[in-house]
């Protein structure tokens with residue numbers, strides 16, 4: 416990291432990350448607990464995340480693309496790496512060269528893998544209702560997978576964050592397919608699926624969101640710790656009078672004299688406009704509500720309750736994921752993956 420002044424930082428709690436992984440592993444009973452680190456570790460940094468989880472004992476890492484796999488290979492030690500998007504024609508050179516497994520999703524991908532795989536194991540996705548990626552039960556019945564060396568046979572839950580009959584239906588459809596496929600391991604649960612109970616864990620779970628502090632269901636509220644903290648520096652303090660407006664389109668008009676602090680963060684940093692009028696910063700235990708619209712690189716907060724804060728001081732944006740999701744209308748996934756490249760990422 417160079418020494419350029421950076422008025423915007425993410426502090427990332429490595430102990431909380433590992434504690435979340437251990438909590439998820441314990442919820443899965445005897446199942447192994449993997450980690451989904453696609454999209455650069457949901458925005459935290461896939462290499463830093465994977466190194467910590469591999470040291471803690473995580474042995475199954477999932478990425479979306481072969482480029483993500485290539486970037487991670489030096490980090491994973493003896494853990495295994497699976498590529499969720501499978502095997503496009505253009506992936507063949509990397510797939511032939513790298514010791515990662517494709518998650519085969521279509522009959523064409525299976526045929527490609529037979530062409531280059533010779534002896535190496537693969538993973539397979541079967542669709543049980545997500546209708547996104549994966550082979551159908553009918554294709555499996557027709558023998559598309561016959562003779563493949565399959566390590567993990569998996570499916571993906573569509574509504575595991577809700578209590579709906581679809582969860583149990585996907586589970587039983589998955590088991591019906593799995594009974595016909597000689598895979599070494601079977602895997603169904605993402606973070607929310609792990610919360611559904613050990614019945615959903617099978618041999619291997621694949622959490623993403625909850626590793627990073629996301630709370631997909633009530634069951635995780637007390638177990639999952641916040642990993643990401645967003646902090647920005649105060650660029651300016653100012654006093655405004657009754658009738659003065661703040662920010663673009665003057666959406667906020669002060670009803671009284673107020674003290675504002677202008678913070679070095681905005682939607683170009685992933686702090687999106689959904690926080691306008693609802694987001695909060697904090698200085699110690701004092702809340703500083705956002706005032707007016709979020710700009711590209713700036714927001715204003717009401718600093719009346721913190722008269723000691725000055726230019727150059729750091730404040731923390733409220734980024735506890737469930738609360739920030741309610742404030743902004745963004746999903747917890749979006750809150751993580753939109754965090755921009757301008758943040759200085761500091762692991763503790």
Ligand SMILES: *Cc1c(COP(=O)(O)O)cnc(C)c1O
Pocket residue numbers: 451453499571604605606607621622623624625
């Ligand atoms: C992203 C992903 C996961 C992780 O899901 P979370 O909801 O983030 O826990 C698991 N399995 C598959 C197939 C995925 O694409």
